[in-house]
Amino acid sequence: xxxxxxxxVIRSARTQGEERGVIQRECAAIRxxxxxxxxxxxxHNLAKLLYxxxxxxxxxxGQMECVRMIASPRxxxxxxxxxxxxxxxxxxxxxxxxxxxxxxxxLSHSSQYIQSLALCTLACMGSAxxxxxxxxxxxxxxxxxxxxxxxxxxxxxxxxVRKIPELGELFTPSAHSLLSDKNHGVxxxxxxxxxxxxxxxxxxxxxxxxAVPELVQIMKGLVTSxxxxxxxxxxxxxxxxxxxxxxxxxxxxxxxxxxxDAMNDLLAQVATNTDSSKTAGxxxxxxxxxxxxxxxxxxxxxxxxxxxxxxxxxxxxxNIRYISxxxxxxxxxxxxxxxxxxxxxxxxxxxxxxxxxxRRALELxxxxxxxxxxxxxxKELLRFLSTCPPELRSHATSGIFNAAERYAPSQRWHxxxxxxxxxxxxxxxxxxxxxxxxxxxxxxxxxxxYTVHKLYRALxxxxxxxxLVQVACWCIGEYGDxxxxxxxxxIEPMQVTEDDVLDVLETILQSHMSSPTSRGFALTAIxxxxxxxxxxxxxxxxxxxxxxxxxxxxxxxxxVEYNALFKKYDHMRYLIIFDEDSDIHQSGICSLARTESxxxxxxxxxxxxxxxx
Amino acid sequence: MRFMLLxxxxxxxxxxxxxxxxxxxxKKKMVRELxxxxxxxxxxxxxxxxxxxxxIVYKRYASLYFCCAVEEQDNELITLxxxxxFVELLDKYFGxxxxxxxxxxxxxxxxxxxxxxxxxEIQDTSKKGVLKxxxxxxxxxxxxxxxxSVLEEMGLA
Numbered sequence: 001x002x003x004x005x006x007x008x009v010i011r012s013a014r015t016q017g018e019e020r021g022v023i024q025r026e027c028a029a030i031r032x033x034x035x036x037x038x039x040x041x042x043x044h045n046l047a048k049l050l051y052x053x054x055x056x057x058x059x060x061x062g063q064m065e066c067v068r069m070i071a072s073p074r075x076x077x078x079x080x081x082x083x084x085x086x087x088x089x090x091x092x093x094x095x096x097x098x099x100x101x102x103x104x105x106x107l108s109h110s111s112q113y114i115q116s117l118a119l120c121t122l123a124c125m126g127s128a129x130x131x132x133x134x135x136x137x138x139x140x141x142x143x144x145x146x147x148x149x150x151x152x153x154x155x156x157x158x159x160x161v162r163k164i165p166e167l168g169e170l171f172t173p174s175a176h177s178l179l180s181d182k183n184h185g186v187x188x189x190x191x192x193x194x195x196x197x198x199x200x201x202x203x204x205x206x207x208x209x210x211a212v213p214e215l216v217q218i219m220k221g222l223v224t225s226x227x228x229x230x231x232x233x234x235x236x237x238x239x240x241x242x243x244x245x246x247x248x249x250x251x252x253x254x255x256x257x258x259x260x261d262a263m264n265d266l267l268a269q270v271a272t273n274t275d276s277s278k279t280a281g282x283x284x285x286x287x288x289x290x291x292x293x294x295x296x297x298x299x300x301x302x303x304x305x306x307x308x309x310x311x312x313x314x315x316x317x318x319n320i321r322y323i324s325x326x327x328x329x330x331x332x333x334x335x336x337x338x339x340x341x342x343x344x345x346x347x348x349x350x351x352x353x354x355x356x357x358x359r360r361a362l363e364l365x366x367x368x369x370x371x372x373x374x375x376x377x378x379k380e381l382l383r384f385l386s387t388c389p390p391e392l393r394s395h396a397t398s399g400i401f402n403a404a405e406r407y408a409p410s411q412r413w414h415x416x417x418x419x420x421x422x423x424x425x426x427x428x429x430x431x432x433x434x435x436x437x438x439x440x441x442x443x444x445x446x447x448x449x450y451t452v453h454k455l456y457r458a459l460x461x462x463x464x465x466x467x468l469v470q471v472a473c474w475c476i477g478e479y480g481d482x483x484x485x486x487x488x489x490x491i492e493p494m495q496v497t498e499d500d501v502l503d504v505l506e507t508i509l510q511s512h513m514s515s516p517t518s519r520g521f522a523l524t525a526i527x528x529x530x531x532x533x534x535x536x537x538x539x540x541x542x543x544x545x546x547x548x549x550x551x552x553x554x555x556x557x558x559x560v561e562y563n564a565l566f567k568k569y570d571h572m573r574y575l576i577i578f579d580e581d582s583d584i585h586q587s588g589i590c591s592l593a594r595t596e597s598x599x600x601x602x603x604x605x606x607x608x609x610x611x612x613x
Numbered sequence: 614m615r616f617m618l619l620x621x622x623x624x625x626x627x628x629x630x631x632x633x634x635x636x637x638x639x640k641k642k643m644v645r646e647l648x649x650x651x652x653x654x655x656x657x658x659x660x661x662x663x664x665x666x667x668x669i670v671y672k673r674y675a676s677l678y679f680c681c682a683v684e685e686q687d688n689e690l691i692t693l694x695x696x697x698x699f700v701e702l703l704d705k706y707f708g709x710x711x712x713x714x715x716x717x718x719x720x721x722x723x724x725x726x727x728x729x730x731x732x733x734e735i736q737d738t739s740k741k742g743v744l745k746x747x748x749x750x751x752x753x754x755x756x757x758x759x760x761x762s763v764l765e766e767m768g769l770a
Contacts, residue, residue: 004717011716047720054626054719056641076757079750083723091634113750116728123732125634148746155731162732185737192734230739233694240738243691283690290688322659323690354658 002044007051023057034065042069043080050080050087063088063095070102075114078106082117091127100130107137112148115141119152123159131160135167142174147183154178154189158196165200172197172204179214184231184238187218191244198251209252209259216266219245223270234278246270246287253295260296267292271304282312282320286327293331306331306338313345318354325349325360332367343368347377350384359392366399374407378417385425393428397421401433411444415451423458426468431517434470441475449488452479456496456504463508469518473508476501477525481532498533502526506543519555523547527562541566614692614733615667615682616643617726619715622676624648627715628722632733651680661689672696676712698740699729705744724750 006026013019026048033045046065053059066088069081089096099121106118119141122134138160141153154175161168175197178190194211197204222237222245231238249267253260267288276282285308292305312324325346332339346368349361362384369377381400388396400421408414418437422429429437441451455472463469476483480501487493508514508522523544530540544566547559616635619628626644635643650664651671662669664682670692671680679696683689700710702725707714715722728750729736729743737743 007717051719054629056626074757075750076754079724079754080720083720083727086727090636092636111753113746113753116746116750120727120731124632124727151736152731155734155736158734159732184739185735185742188735188738230741233698238738239694240691240735243688247686247688279690280694283688283694286690287688318657319660319690319693322661356659356662 002041003047003051006048010051010055019055023052023055027052027057027061031061034062042072043076046080046084050084053087059088063093067095067098067102070099070106075111078114078117082121086121086124090125091130096125096127097129100133103130104134104137107134107141112146115149116152119149119156123152123156126159126163128163131163131167135160135164135170139170139174142171142178147181147186150178150181151183151185151189154186154193158189158193161193161196161200168197168201168204172207176208176211179211179218184241188241188244191215191241191248195244195248195251198248205252205256209256212249212252212259212262215245215249215252216263219249219266219270223273233280235275236278236280236284239280239284242270242284243287246284246291250291250294253291255296257296263291263295264297264301267297268301268304271301271308276311276315279317279319282315282317282323286312286323289327293327293335302335303338306335306342310342310345313342313349318352318357321349321352322354322357322360325357325364329360329364329367332364336368339364340368340370343373343377347380350380351387355389355391358389362392362396362399366403369403369407371407371409374403374409375413378404382417382420382424385421388425390428393425394430397425397429398433401429401437405436405440412447415441415444415447419451419454419458422455422465422468422471426458426465429465429467431467434467437467437471438474441471442478448475448479449482449485450490451475452483453488453491453494456483456501457494459508460504463504463511464513466515466518469508469514470521473505473518473521473525476505477521477528480525480529484533498529498536499539501529502536502539502543505529509543509547516552516554519552520558523555523558523562527565530566614687614695614730615684617682617730618644618647618678618680619722620644620648620678620680621712622652622678624652627677627712628719628726630723630726630730647680647682651678660693670696674700677715695730695735698735699726701740702729702743702747705740706747 010019010022010026013022030045030049030052033041042065046062046069049059049062049065053062062084066081066084069077070085072078072081085096085099089099103118103122106114109115109118119138122130122138126134138153138156141149142157144150144153157171157175161171171193175190175193178186178193181187181190194208198208219242222242225237228237231241233239236242249263253263270288271285271292274281274285274288276285289305289308292301297305306328309324309327312320315321315324328339328342328346343365346361346364349357350365352358352361365377365381378400381396381403385393385396385400400417404414404417408417418440422437441448444451452475455468455475458468459472482488483496483501484498486495505522505526509519509526514522526540526543530537544559544562547555548563550556550559615633616629616631618626620626626648629640629644631640647664647669650662651669654662660670660672662671667682668685668687668689669680669682670689671678672693673679679700681692681696683692703710703715703722706721706725707718725743725747728746737746
């Protein structure tokens with residue numbers, strides 16, 4: 001076979017360059033052959049070109065040859081010609097119009113295999129114009145006596161309807177009558193066509209709802225029939241057809257009590273009797289569940305469906321666990337109680353090896369958190385966080401914060417949760433959450449001492465997690481006096497000196513790991529500490545003045561304004577309120593307040609008085 | 614189904630069938646991206662993944678990945694069965710099919726696919742039915758290619 005030889009030669013090329021050389025030579029030969037128009041070997045020639053095209057090389061010069069081949073009377077040439085058309089031509093090319101006539105002729109050819117080529121090609125790359133032109137012919141073939149052609153005409157009609165929905169009218173009458181055919185291929189095509197007609201034009205729904213009893217019968221036949229070797233897949237009789245019928249039933253039963261009633265028993269039967277030990281059966285069950293949940297089913301049936309999903313969660317096959325969770329996610333709002341029953345299994349899936357399964361389990365777990373289960377769920381979520389894959393971490397931290405905020409049983413628990421997340425996954429906490437976290441900490445006034453101690457301790461061992469750094473700096477700035485006092489109820493006492501604190505803040509300022517935002521937080525914290533400490537004012541003053549000539553413009557601006565505070569407004573330093581809403585905005589110090597407010601990451605706050613004068 | 618791709622572990626495309634009109638440039642881009650994503654998956658992972666606005670269903674058979682992109686409403690589990698059916702058809706046709714068969718007989722692989730699916734939908738749910746049709750078509754092709762007698766050439770026989 002000549003093309004095999006060419007394929008061998010191409011494959012033996014050792015480099016990309018060598019391959020390109022071979023391809024160039026071959027294409028030149030192919031081109032020459034095209035021009036010769038001699039009949040021997042034309043199919044092989046075109047086949048060679050198609051192989052070259054598949055490797056990614058340009059092959060547009062073969063388009064006209066496809067057109068010629070399609071017009072040939074020989075089957076072998078038509079076959080490869082049509083394949084070439086499907087690979088090289090698309091509806092956007094002018095050449096595609098040229099084959100419309102050939103297709104038209106071939107649609108009425110005496111050989112069904114040639115008719116088949118035309119149908120397949122039309123369904124694959126037929127443009128809107130071609131579809132409009134040939135639709136009547138397809139409609140005629142839908143009524144043809146030959147089931148081989150009928151089933152193909154049905155799918156060709158599907159393509160036409162997708163391209164020009166209005167043409168659906170043409171096929172509606174025939175589509176319904178196809179449902180009485182015994183051939184499974186025809187039935188399948190009919191169901192797909194009716195589905196398409198209903199989806200494209202809801203006006204068709206009423207008409208096709210009349211077919212519900214027939215569809216139910218078809219399903220019953222498949223489910224209760226004995227073993228049929230021709231259609232059997234792992235003990236299920238034609239699962240492909242079953243799935244499509246179920247899907248059509250879903251569309252017809254949606255929002256319609258009568259249709260839903262008519263299919264209720266059938267759905268219960270399929271749900272109960274289908275063996276799901278293999279994929280084929282699970283596919284049918286899955287479609288059944290989707291249908292039950294989407295139509296107006298009785299509550300008993302809905303519970304049955306959710307239980308099937310629950311069983312799927314325990315399946316050894318990971319694909320089935322994944323599918324189950326996707327479905328549960330869709331119904332977790334509407335059928336919350338039913339899904340809650342499977343919470344334990346869902347939480348177990350957080351430990352699955354597959355990241356997609358983990359992601360689904362995380363989504364579902366977050367959706368299932370409630371006031372009743374917050375403590376146990378949070379334990380699981382925090383455990384998950386420690387082994388969570390990197391791509392899920394920031395989503396997980398956000399979800400955890402949201403859940404904590406909604407259902408925190410106590411302020412202490414809430415603060416502990418926030419601290420745990422910041423300390424173990426602070427690098428993945430989204431920047432936008434920092435202001436909110438600061439807000440939550442600031443209102444938990446009895447816990448300020450505890451919080452600042454814990455954060456300080458975390459900070460001295462690791463300054464790489466930006467969100468942790470920012471929140472910790474803010475706390476140190478605000479509650480530094482509590483930190484320096486040393487004692488705190490729930491924490492082992494630790495001696496912290498002013499130098500220690502300034503050390504860590506300066507380290508953050510200087511570290512290349514610190515983001516500009518974090519450095520801003522650190523500098524502001526140092527500044528705020530000037531009102532709370534007594535022994536190191538000079539140190540602070542010098543840090544602030546150094547950063548007055550810092551390359552980072554924001555930091556520089558901040559430092560310059562703080563410097564001003566020291567120099568011109570020292571007596572007011574204690575009274576400065578870093579608050580964008582305050583009157584100070586109006587005065588000369590307002591630029592400072594503005595600097596605060598432009599730092600979107602930072603939550604503005606009061607500088608507390610040290611002493612009132 | 615939007616498209617089906619067959620490719621090797623080395624990222625060589627062995628078959629591509631597109632069921633929606635897509636520009637050549639976009640096809641190349643999508644193929645490249647998707648191959649990367651699928652080839653990065655580990656053996657025990659799920660056969661389903663989300664990519665752009667599509668659901669991807671893939672399965673590896675020996676050295677070849679069979680990869681389909683389906684729409685939101687499509688049933689992923691049955692898509693796995695569709696893939697498996699296609700593999701069974703290839704296997705019956707070529708006799709213990711392997712990647713090499715697909716490489717050297719790619720047109721045949723397309724012919725089989727085009728007899729099995731049309732517009733991304735199954736034409737015939739019977740394995741036997743599809744194989745019989747292919748057999749008949751092949752016979753027709755053989756008759757066609759066999760040397761014609763002089764009389765035949767002249768249209769006299």
